[in-house]
Amino acid sequence: MSNSFLDRTWKEIEPAIHVILGDEKNSSLDSFMYTQTYTKVYDYCTAASSRRPTASSVGGGPGDGSVRLVGGELYAKLKTYLKHYLENLKQKEGESFLQFYIRTWERYLIGSTRLNDVLDYINRYWVTKERGDGHREIYDILSLCLLSWRDYKFHTNLDILMSEIMEQIRDQRLNKIDSIGNLSVAIKSFVLLGFDVNDLKKQNLSVYINDFEKSFLTETYNFYAEESQNFIKEYGVVNYLVKAEQRIEEELKRLEELNDHTRRPLNDCLNEVLITNHADVIRSELTPLLDQERYSDIRRMHHLLKRVPMTIDPLLQQFQAYIRQQGLNAVEELKLQLEAQQKEQSVEEDGKPKSKKGLAYDVDAKTYIQTLLKVYHKFQNVVKESFENNEAFVKALDSACQSFINYNPIATPKDKSKSKTPDLLAKYADEMLRKKPEDMSVDELMTVFKFIDDKESFEVWYRRFLSKRLMGSTMTPEDGEREELIIGKLRSANTQEYTNKITNMFNDIRVSRDLGALYKETIMQEPNPKEYVSDLEPRILDSGAWQSIFNKSNESILLPPMLINTQEKFASIYQSKFPGRQLSWIWNRSKVELKANISKPGKPPFLFTVTLFQMAILYPFNEADTLSVAELLEATAAPVDVFKANIVPLVKNKLLIQNPPGEEAITKPHTTFTIVKEYTSKRIKVNFASGVKLTDSKNEEKDTNNEIQMRHHGILKASIVRVMKARKHYKHEQLTNEVYKMIDRFKPTVADIKKAIEVLIDEQYLARDSEGTGYEYLS
């Protein structure tokens, strides 16, 4: 092919190409020029391809056995031309480089697309063939245009271009420029300038990422590193929370102008520079904000930190520690208050302060439990207000509460002492059920119950108080319903088995009532019903559940003769109904209502409520007006301390006159008691029984704690044996771990477990292995 044909053709189409790409005058392209150019190229290619190929042709070697397609020469000319064209584009006066870039790019992109159409013949044949033969350095015309732009316009001016773009962005960030419109044209050009040489249709972000995104992110990072640091220094964390949130919003809006690829890295960059880098400083504000109850500021803090999950963990810990400390403070405050009250009282009582070490104080269960709850509820609200009831924060709240509810200055004054909270909670339940005040509720009870580690302890104390309520015999049907409600809740919060004993206690009372009715029926059929007490209210209690009642149950007495028939009758009825069961009598819990004919003449007789022991003491006074201690002890066969406890209320309430008077004389053998001739009292009913201090009430706490300890010990031993039976040989640590996991009703201490193990060794259920670090099960 002769060069003249090529040169001629090129000369003919060059002006049109210039116009298409855009000349200085920005001449418009008419359709004539368009068709003419297309035709010229077509003519050249078809004419040339019918001739013999020349050595100057681009691509394809001789002997490739395929039809020679022509177009390479034009392609080469165009390539050279594009370089020349781009290098000679002129920046207008007063125009920044960025403006120049955007203006020319917008025109060039239109021109390139058109040119691609005009030179479509080359694309379709020569380019397709060349690329099909593996010549990846040959591109379609549009790509060639873009590549030329990249090489001669973009890369060569990259520094100034980028610096001007970044300046623009900086200005925007500093609120100097409102719109970002033009900038996005430049940024979008970078996307089009990336190529995948193997697949030109495929988007390739290499230019966008390497030449733009990287420096954009660096700039962004640097800008915000400086800004955030200064801002916090100047305006403080709380204002910064607003600022950072606002900045993030702005930057995310900017993403509309950028390629979506930048979303992740920009997010990461902002999170790091705005949040992670300041996380410590931000979190350090949590405590003061909580102190000041600024919950919406905390919500903002959480909202911001939440963007970086790993910054939340320390926040959770801080929050948890704060709640725990608040709980401990609240209890400490209550303790000081109680101690101060106690001091005041003891001063009032004997006029001088007591010098007892460690002032003893009584803890009011209601105040104590409500002090705990107040802290819980306060922070439950914070979790809602500030942390959107997020699960992790609910958990932190629960953990904190569990800690201070079980372990605090009142519950555990000493490090290793057993927590008193379960005891006080049971007391709270008792007070609620007995006094029914409006400011105590089952919900409160159950909320604290949920946090109690030692559920066993609560159960034992609960039964102890329940036994008193049931024995008090003042329970109305409504009371019964309230009791049932709580038992139901305890059961569903724990297990059926957990409330078994409690339920059995109610059954005992029910069965007792039936037995009482049966007794009444039976004596009515007796020939002489008057030999028996008609209004007998028996209580038949199972010793397992009613353990507290059975403590000290051996306090005995000679029954007043008039009651012996009744006792024997009832015993025989019971034995015939439940043969094989053993019936023991607990005299110190019995109460009697007496009709006393010692009123002033013309007045109705008194009704005295007395203990059985008091009745036994009073009974001999039917025969004599004055009796000595020795005589009374002989008549009643009561132990001296029991005698004393029972006679004191009779003397105090002036039914008996003691001679000589005084506390010390009360048990001296020669001291005498004389019954008054006429008793005076404003009320007809007088209760002497309530003044009797049961000897066991002094040791109540000790007894109950012993019972609890035995239960713990029993459960531990059973669990250890169960594990060892299965394992035969087990190392100490594995054994303790497994036992910890098994027991959920209380938290055994290391010492508890070890003690149980040592007892089992002593009882020869277990033996230490030869290394001494594990145990063997001995069957």
Next chain:
Amino acid sequence: HAINDFFVNPQLAKNIKKEKVTVRIDPKVKEIFDQYKEPLPDPLGKSYIGIDGTVRYISDLGYEPEDIAMLALAEFLECPSVGVFKEDPFVTNWSRVKCNTIEKMSDYVRNELAVKLSEDEEYFKKVYQFTYKFILEKNERNVPTETAVEYWHLMLPEAYKAELETFVRFLEETNRKSITKDQWNMLYPFLKTYHEDNKLSNYDESQSWPVLMDSFHDWLLDS
């Protein structure tokens, strides 16, 4: 063949060994026993050497009762309690090791038992653990602390003397009345640990030491 049995089933092999080894009783040993035995047998009709005989016998062997070797002897002759030698184990065990004169017995204690006690750690442990049962009073569950301390002083290695003193001070200060078998058994390994780590800084309550050692550790930290 017996060796094979041992590896397959050590328990079985032990039993076989016990059954097979029948010792020919040496009448001379029996004669020696008779020189020291109580005039009247025990309620079960068995002859035994009582406290008087024990004192004489030990003295004839050339020992003081307060010698650690005497504990090894007690273990060797399977004494049920202090001051009692039962006829069967006395005669059988001396016959087995072929000691039929006081001199031979004395030599055996000196050259075998006493030497083994100071050289064989496992043997020492065996005698140490035996001692608890040996000194336990009839019908008592535990050994009084006072007695235990006496025997610790007698038995435990001189190297642990300082540690033992501290431990005993702890027992006195915290008013511990008695020592259980487990506490007794574990004291020896405990003193060893304590000796190696003199502030017990690596002591870990969650390990298998008896609670008594935990309390000692706490006490040590407090004081």
